[in-house]
Amino acid sequence: MLTVWLVVTAVFVVLRSTGDPVRLLLPEDAPLEQVEALRRELGLDRPIPVQYLRFWSRAISGDLGESLRFHQPASELVLARLWPTAQLGLVAFLLSAVSGLTLGVVTALSRGTAFDRVIMAAMSLLQASPSFFIGIVLILFVSVRLGWLPSSGSGSPRHLILPAVTVALITMASLARLVRSALLEVLRADYVRTARAKGLAEHAVVVRHALRNASLPVVTVLGLELAALLTGTVVVETVFAWPGIGRLAVEAVAVRDYPVVQAVVLVVTIVFVVINFAVDVSYILLDPRVRHV
């Protein structure tokens, strides 16, 4: 909640401190009465604290102002674009979770082999690449050279594949590295040696003892990874012309549609906070020790 409050207040302050929004909305030579009228209409003639309170009371009731370009409520615009982003984010998250976990476990179990080294080097390379460039390279090979998938736009599940893979690759890379190091750490623990000593099969040791305990550090970082994934989505949407919330923000900025920008920031921040909360809760569910503290 504190995060939401801080972020929105920061945006409010920046928006108000840069001068009169009315001057930006009207032509330079607009008559003074017109400026005054619009100012009254938008409530900008009130003192700043009053404006601030009014902004919040409206925001809580779902009124985030009207888009200056589309003359539609900003909240409607944002909500309409929220689903494509959520779709992209969810698919990308599932992809990266499955592939990242698999790669992490496989490389941890085959530590030191050539396979492990090649995969880990590839993961480092992926992790250091900006998502939009990965997207461009994918378009170049998969769409332009091979012609398998459409390069941009939306409408069919085929359009979803490339952007989702792009977003997933980076998260996959950091997840794989994380799972690998967490698992290696756990595999050195005493209880793993005990489990082996009492004659458990290797897969039982890994699945029942090691993986469970290795999941704790992974979940801790997962929150940050999810946040990074959402940010990545915002950028990748522009690469693939995906009609999500990130592209809406970039478009709104280009035409100085401030209410929409404000609404996007508010909604994305709330989503962030919800994700972080969910991660905290899952941490409690996974680690019985936290519950008793």
Place this chain on the structure above:
Amino acid sequence: MSEISTLQGQATIGSVQWERQRAPRAWRRWLRGVPFHILASAAVVFLLGVVAVAAPWVAPHDPIEPNLLARNRPPFWMEGGSLDHLLGTDQVGYDLLSRTLYGSRPALLIGLCAAVIGLVLGTAAGVLAGYYRGLVDNAIMMLADAQLSSPFLVVAIAVIAVLGQSIVVLLVLAGISAWPAFARAVRAQVVALRDREFVVASRALGARDWWLLTRHLLPNLLWLAIVMVTIQLRGLILFESFLSFLGLGVPPPQPSWGSMIAAGRQYLVTSWWISVVPGVALVLTVVSVSLIGDWLRDVLDPTLRHR
């Protein structure tokens, strides 16, 4: 590592003269212990720094002087390419090699300056929090956590929407984006240091807070600062390229790798090199910087790994 070996040398021989002759060889021995990929990365970063400083002398063409007669030319090894434009030209006839060389400037300038801003803000906050604890600590850490759990890139987009595109805005935003990481690391280190014997002893001798801070705490944070700057540099260079890619970073027509990649997006079918040339430069830079960062962290302080 070099420190340990020279200390041992002093202990056994105890001669300053011997020490002075010995030093270069110890340095070389230390260098031999550095893995090859780190040396290669360091070479890349060094070269990049040279290019960024010497761009006007190294670049074959003016980066913002379009050559309308030579648009969409491919790199020299392809059919239709020429040695005049080694890496080809883009849709308005800018020389890609020159622009890519110049593009190292915003990447490094913004990365380094922002890292310094983040370092100063974060160290101040971290020292305050770790040294005084209590309410100050809670407030600062709450602020840091709040920022870490906020979509900073989206907030940055909104701020740029209002303040307009400029290098200064970009720099300050990038610097602010980095402070919580610095603050957390510094705070943890200060908390660990403030109860160590030498600090307690100094305080027992009547040292003031300022003395403790400048003589005992800050010098011990130096390595941490170097490691953190290197690690953060990766994210900051990416931050600049992200915003430039979205058309909100370095104002055109000044070249930046992010905006160059964006410009080539529409021409992928016909002229793929417009995006790929700056993209390769960007990836090479970020990979080198992050390899060095990870290595420094592991060598100097393995306990930082999970932070």
